[in-house]
Amino acid sequence: MSNKRPLNVEIKKINKTNIYQRFLSGGMLTRQELAADLQLCIPTVAKNIDELLDAGLIAQSGSRGNTGGRNAVAYSLVSNARAAIGIEITSNHISMAALDLLGNIVTTSRVRAAFSSSEAYYKNLGSLFRELVEKAGLTGEQILGVGVGLPALVDIDRRTILFSKIIDLESNVYEQISAHIPYRVELFNDANAAAYTEIWKDPDRRNAFYLMLSNNIGGCFVLDDTVYPGATQKAGEVGHMTLIPDGQKCYCGQKGCVENYLTAENLSSLAEGSLQDFFAGLENGNREFVRAWDKYLGYLALTVNTVHALLDCDIVLGGYVGGYLDAYLEDLRERVAALNSFGDGGGYLRTCVYKKTAIASGAALNFIAAFNAEI
Numbered sequence: 001m002s003n004k005r006p007l008n009v010e011i012k013k014i015n016k017t018n019i020y021q022r023f024l025s026g027g028m029l030t031r032q033e034l035a036a037d038l039q040l041c042i043p044t045v046a047k048n049i050d051e052l053l054d055a056g057l058i059a060q061s062g063s064r065g066n067t068g069g070r071n072a073v074a075y076s077l078v079s080n081a082r083a084a085i086g087i088e089i090t091s092n093h094i095s096m097a098a099l100d101l102l103g104n105i106v107t108t109s110r111v112r113a114a115f116s117s118s119e120a121y122y123k124n125l126g127s128l129f130r131e132l133v134e135k136a137g138l139t140g141e142q143i144l145g146v147g148v149g150l151p152a153l154v155d156i157d158r159r160t161i162l163f164s165k166i167i168d169l170e171s172n173v174y175e176q177i178s179a180h181i182p183y184r185v186e187l188f189n190d191a192n193a194a195a196y197t198e199i200w201k202d203p204d205r206r207n208a209f210y211l212m213l214s215n216n217i218g219g220c221f222v223l224d225d226t227v228y229p230g231a232t233q234k235a236g237e238v239g240h241m242t243l244i245p246d247g248q249k250c251y252c253g254q255k256g257c258v259e260n261y262l263t264a265e266n267l268s269s270l271a272e273g274s275l276q277d278f279f280a281g282l283e284n285g286n287r288e289f290v291r292a293w294d295k296y297l298g299y300l301a302l303t304v305n306t307v308h309a310l311l312d313c314d315i316v317l318g319g320y321v322g323g324y325l326d327a328y329l330e331d332l333r334e335r336v337a338a339l340n341s342f343g344d345g346g347g348y349l350r351t352c353v354y355k356k357t358a359i360a361s362g363a364a365l366n367f368i369a370a371f372n373a374e375i
């Protein structure tokens, strides 16, 4: 039996989708404007407007004067009609963000919490989640889902952990989280979630490699607007490319991995654990910091040059260090240009748009995108 819908049902769906998409683009719209924009008749627009009003996704937001006749009613998106929550779990912190239907951050939270695979930890996670929901003023019906970004490889089912050595996740982590967060929960690799945020913010960028420079190093290749997972969900794991043969021992068991040379901790550890203090000291010319930064940029240029040689696409620098790279981008571009075999410049390098909460936001945006695409 065919599961295809009849053609008129498809057309009705397309009309509704197109009208909703216009509201997502922002601003107030009248029936007349929508009809003209989308080349639809007024009754079709009116019927869809009524459906979107009934669903609470748009609301009357004003009126527009038109010459000689009555004012036309204008409608706008109710951006907080639905929301999604994103959570980032790292070794020492829990960050959360609530996002509305436009992908705007409604509220965030970040607390220090050392990870442990214990009932107490997940209980705390649950109460932090409830606090965030309350702070955002959300009701249960509004919440589309909860995405959790982890420093781990996650299977395509978004529940199963394939590899996790940075934090000691147990195989039942999905169940442990779900026991305290009674919504649809999905797990994401941290770099993949962050990369998704950058695609969302820049719809013109269809192909890019996202390099996450945090305490751990991750990467994600976005091909045609889609995260490319690889055959076994391990694509983009740039942190474990060998940078220095027989170099420093990596937690993965190998030696000389990129991870050891680009971890943000190499910088923050010089400033009592504060990356912010490191960059402040660097700006003030602290000699030790200048030396460490020069070394770091050298390793970063080597890594970036290798990734670019393979993929030949824009590279977005994100993560903790990426948030501070704007002021040093030209320096880095010169370094990668000097390494390039084809005389290319470093114009393909970009810094991230989301300086903070990229992982939590990306984990939430997956639910927003899926909801918006379904209307």
Ligand SMILES: [Zn+2]
Residues within 6 Å of the ligand: 239, 240, 250, 251, 252, 253, 254, 257, 259
């Ligand atoms: Zn490694």
